Amino acid sequence: MPFEPRIRVDGPPRDVVPERVRLRPLVSDWSEHELITLPEVVALFWPGGGGPVTLTTIRTAVRDGDLDIVPIAGKFFTTKAAVIRMATPRPHPAPTSATMPPPSPPPADAPAPVVPAIDPVLERIRARRLRAKSRS
Numbered sequence: 001m002p003f004e005p006r007i008r009v010d011g012p013p014r015d016v017v018p019e020r021v022r023l024r025p026l027v028s029d030w031s032e033h034e035l036i037t038l039p040e041v042v043a044l045f046w047p048g049g050g051g052p053v054t055l056t057t058i059r060t061a062v063r064d065g066d067l068d069i070v071p072i073a074g075k076f077f078t079t080k081a082a083v084i085r086m087a088t089p090r091p092h093p094a095p096t097s098a099t100m101p102p103p104s105p106p107p108a109d110a111p112a113p114v115v116p117a118i119d120p121v122l123e124r125i126r127a128r129r130l131r132a133k134s135r136s
Contacts, residue, residue: 021043025044027080030080032081035077038058041083042055061086067086068082
């Protein structure tokens with residue numbers, strides 16, 4: 001038997017449906033611009049609880065600016081039209097090389113890059129190896 005916490009941190013218990021949603025359970029029963037609380041949004045558009053969209057998901061959408069809200073007296077309200085707009089897929093622009101400027105070439109009067117001097121001991125070892133390869 002899986003553990004079921006008594007207190008949920010992302011809203012009311014799953015079996016609690018807001019009163020207005022209980023009276024009008026169909027999305028079509030609501031007008032496009034009627035104010036709806038965030039818990040009502042979850043119960044109306046994603047009924048049954050425990051689905052992919054929870055009250056926390058809706059609050060995150062508000063925070064990210066994906067869902068338009070109207071704050072009134074410390075409560076957040078939205079509309080059916082705003083929820084539908086949020087849930088409608090939108091194309092994301094693909095990143096292009098045009099968005100990033102090309103690297104600028106070094107100026108003509110820039111000094112030449114500094115090449116570190118090779119250690120004289122390493123130079124002698126490499127020369128010996130080359131001579132040994134040419135003999136065999």
